[in-house]
Amino acid sequence: MKPLHIETPLIESRPLSAAAERAVWLKMEALQPPGSFKLRGIGRACQEYARAGAARFISSSGGNAGIAVAYAGRQLGRPVTVVVPETTSDHAKALLRQEAAEVIVHGPSWQEANAHAQSLMGEGDAFLHPFDNELLWDGHATMIDEVARTGWRPDAVVVSVGGGGLMCGVVEGLRRNGWADVPVVAVETHGADSLAQSIAAGHRVELPGITSVATSLGARQVCARAFEFAAAHPVVSVVVSDGEAVQACLGFLDDHRVLVEPACGASLALAYRRHAALQPFEKVLVIVCGGATATVETLQAWSSQFGG
Numbered sequence: 001m002k003p004l005h006i007e008t009p010l011i012e013s014r015p016l017s018a019a020a021e022r023a024v025w026l027k028m029e030a031l032q033p034p035g036s037f038k039l040r041g042i043g044r045a046c047q048e049y050a051r052a053g054a055a056r057f058i059s060s061s062g063g064n065a066g067i068a069v070a071y072a073g074r075q076l077g078r079p080v081t082v083v084v085p086e087t088t089s090d091h092a093k094a095l096l097r098q099e100a101a102e103v104i105v106h107g108p109s110w111q112e113a114n115a116h117a118q119s120l121m122g123e124g125d126a127f128l129h130p131f132d133n134e135l136l137w138d139g140h141a142t143m144i145d146e147v148a149r150t151g152w153r154p155d156a157v158v159v160s161v162g163g164g165g166l167m168c169g170v171v172e173g174l175r176r177n178g179w180a181d182v183p184v185v186a187v188e189t190h191g192a193d194s195l196a197q198s199i200a201a202g203h204r205v206e207l208p209g210i211t212s213v214a215t216s217l218g219a220r221q222v223c224a225r226a227f228e229f230a231a232a233h234p235v236v237s238v239v240v241s242d243g244e245a246v247q248a249c250l251g252f253l254d255d256h257r258v259l260v261e262p263a264c265g266a267s268l269a270l271a272y273r274r275h276a277a278l279q280p281f282e283k284v285l286v287i288v289c290g291g292a293t294a295t296v297e298t299l300q301a302w303s304s305q306f307g308g
């Protein structure tokens with residue numbers, strides 16, 4: 001079956017290489033049609049569920065996972081229902097409706113929206129989890145398959161971590177291409193640092209809430225597989241500030257003419273700040289995970305809020 005995602009460019013970034021003082025290559029997942037890497041995994045899962053007879057897809061993500069489900073459903077000719085909390089921005093709701101999804105607003109936070117989404121599940125409905133699903137990881141891993149096919153081998157891969165689905169997919173991709181020794185630099189923002197806190201505590205921590213503007217990293221707890229990989233694979237955990245992530249988004253907009261969310265800016269910030277975590281590596285691959293929900297206006301407002 002032809003996948004729903006596209007093969008994205010792998011480019012060497014002159015501006016980011018200059019800032020980081022090493023070769024920085026970019027896997028441009030921001031260019032996936034719904035704006036983020038999520039289509040790789042979600043598309044993979046939706047195709048599988050459709051083949052097994054799913055008549056409708058249900059999601060409780062008002063962010064890029066929901067947008068990817070809406071896109072996949074439209075491509076596969078299946079209706080999509082997304083239940084989002086009242087806190088979801090008009091911009092995000094508009095993006096979901098633009099992909100022809102039915103948007104139901106329910107409850108003050110994701111917990112209530114998710115519970116309502118579960119209650120709507122009928123026979124023939126498939127629920128798409130945003131990060132904790134093996135089909136998703138298998139789909140995300142294809143971005144590493146594409147890099148491996150070019151013959152260029154990174155010394156390390158930088159990924160942003162929310163619930164850890166992207167990280168699981170990248171580790172799976174490294175392993176299945178014979179690159180199990182290539183380290184992963186796992187980046188979060190303060191206030192959404194559920195992996196860093198779990199590693200420090202030695203067990204999976206559940207954050208009391210999310211305080212970062214990088215809402216796409218806002219999983220209160222990483223999935224069990226991501227926590228296992230943090231021990232089983234060479235993983236370096238890094239936490240950056242919201243201000244650093246937002247500045248990186250604005251820098252990237254100037255340097256590469258692509259607008260990404262702070263969730264992605266967190267990874268880019270490592271190169272812009274010549275972060276110590278990159279010190280051991282000559283050739284770094286940054287997954288430009290993207291994100292469709294930020295605008296120039298929101299980035300600028302956050303920038304002045306953080307004194308950028």
Ligand SMILES: *Cc1c(COP(=O)(O)O)cnc(C)c1O
Nearest residue numbers: 064162163164165166263290291
């Ligand atoms: C979902 C998302 C992430 C985090 O991915 P996880 O699989 O939840 O770790 C990072 N960046 C963007 C833009 C996202 O949409």
